[in-house]
Amino acid sequence: MELPEFDQKSFRSALGRFATGVAIITARGVDGRPVGVTANSFNSVSLDPPLVLWSLARTSSSLKAYEGAEEFAVHILGINQEHLSNRFATKGIDKFEGMDVGHAGVPLLDSCAARFRCRKVQRHDVGDHVLYIGEVIDFETCDGAPLLYVQGRYGEARRREAAGLSYDLEAARLGKDAILNLFSHAYVRILARVRAELDLLGLQQSASIILAAVAEGITEIDAVQQFSFDRDYHFSAEEQEMLIGQGLIGIEKGNVRLSPKGERAYRDLLAAMKRVEEDLVGGFTDGELSDVRHFLASVGNSDGDL
Numbered sequence: 001m002e003l004p005e006f007d008q009k010s011f012r013s014a015l016g017r018f019a020t021g022v023a024i025i026t027a028r029g030v031d032g033r034p035v036g037v038t039a040n041s042f043n044s045v046s047l048d049p050p051l052v053l054w055s056l057a058r059t060s061s062s063l064k065a066y067e068g069a070e071e072f073a074v075h076i077l078g079i080n081q082e083h084l085s086n087r088f089a090t091k092g093i094d095k096f097e098g099m100d101v102g103h104a105g106v107p108l109l110d111s112c113a114a115r116f117r118c119r120k121v122q123r124h125d126v127g128d129h130v131l132y133i134g135e136v137i138d139f140e141t142c143d144g145a146p147l148l149y150v151q152g153r154y155g156e157a158r159r160r161e162a163a164g165l166s167y168d169l170e171a172a173r174l175g176k177d178a179i180l181n182l183f184s185h186a187y188v189r190i191l192a193r194v195r196a197e198l199d200l201l202g203l204q205q206s207a208s209i210i211l212a213a214v215a216e217g218i219t220e221i222d223a224v225q226q227f228s229f230d231r232d233y234h235f236s237a238e239e240q241e242m243l244i245g246q247g248l249i250g251i252e253k254g255n256v257r258l259s260p261k262g263e264r265a266y267r268d269l270l271a272a273m274k275r276v277e278e279d280l281v282g283g284f285t286d287g288e289l290s291d292v293r294h295f296l297a298s299v300g301n302s303d304g305d306l
C-alpha cells in the first residue's frame with residue numbers, strides 16, 4: 001500500500017488543532033508498582049455499555065505494566081493541575097513521589113475534575129500505539145473547570161452559550177480603542193456637561209438652538225425652523241409659545257427676535273459653552289488638540305459616505 005508522505009511536524013500541528021481535555025491514566029503493574037501517564041487521546045466510545053478509550057505510545061516505559069493490568073483509572077485534570085500533567089508526562093522520574101496510592105488496586109489520584117475506574121476489556125495494536133478500551137465500573141465528578149490542551153498549549157474553556165450567542169462575542173465586538181466607541185463615550189459625557197450648564201441657565205437644548213439662530217441673524221420663522229431641523233430639532237408651535245411665554249423671544253410679521261432677556265440668556269449661554277470648552281481642552285497639549293481637531297474636522301466635513 002502506498003503511504004502518503006507526511007511532514008511529521010505539520011501532521012502533529014494539524015492534529016493539535018483538535019482541542020482536548022487532559023487525563024492522567026494510572027494502573028498497577030503485576031509487580032505492584034503504580035504507573036501513570038498524561039494522555040489526551042482519551043475519549044468516550046459508548047454509553048451502553050459505558051466504554052472509553054485511550055492509546056499509549058509503544059515507547060512508553062509503562063507499556064508492560066498497562067499490558068499486564070486488568071484495570072486502569074482515568075483522571076480528568078482540572079484547570080489548576082497543569083503541574084500534575086507535566087509530572088506524569090515526564091519520563092524517568094518517580095511520578096508518584098509524595099503521593100499515597102497504596103500497594104494494591106488501581107492507583108487513584110485525589111481532586112481531579114472527574115475520575116473513571118475502568119476494567120480493561122480490549123486492547124489493539126494500532127500503528128505505533130496500543131489502543132485500550134475500558135468499561136467504566138465507577139466514576140465521580142468534582143466541581144471546577146477542566147484543563148484543556150490545544151495547539152501544544154494548556155488552556156481553559158470559556159462558555160459561549162452563557163451570553164446566548166452562537167458566535168464569538170469577543171472577536172465580533174469592537175475593542176475599547178475603537179474610534180466609534182471612544183467617540184460615543186466622549187459625546188455622551190460632553191452632552192451631559194452641556195445639559196447641566198443649560199439646566200443651570202433654565203434653558204432647554206431646543207431653546208438654546210433657537211437663541212443661537214436668531215442671535216446669528218436668522219430671523220424668518222421658516223429659516224429658524226430649517227436651522228433647528230438641520231440640528232435634529234423641530235421648532236414647533238408649542239416651542240414658539242413656550243419661548244414667548246418665558247419672555248425670551250417675540251414674533252413679529254413672521255420674524256423671530258430676541259427680547260432683552262433672550263439676549264442676556266444667549267450671552268450667558270455662550271459664556272457657559274466657553275467654560276465647557278476650556279474644561280474639555282485643559283490638560284491637553286496643542287499638538288494633541290491639533291490632531292483631534294484635524295480628525296474631527298475631516299470626519300465632520302467629509303462630503304461622501306464615511
Ligand SMILES: Cc1cc2nc3c(=O)[nH]c(=O)nc-3n(C[C@H](O)[C@H](O)[C@H](O)COP(=O)(O)O)c2cc1C
Binds near residue numbers: 036040056
Ligand atoms: C497533554 C499531553 C498529552 C499526552 N497524550 C499522550 C497520549 O495520549 N498517549 C501517549 O502515549 N502519550 C501521551 N503523552 C506523552 C506521555 O505522557 C509521556 O510520553 C509519558 O508520560 C512518558 O512517560 P513513560 O515513559 O513513563 O510512559 C502526552 C503528553 C502530554 C503533555
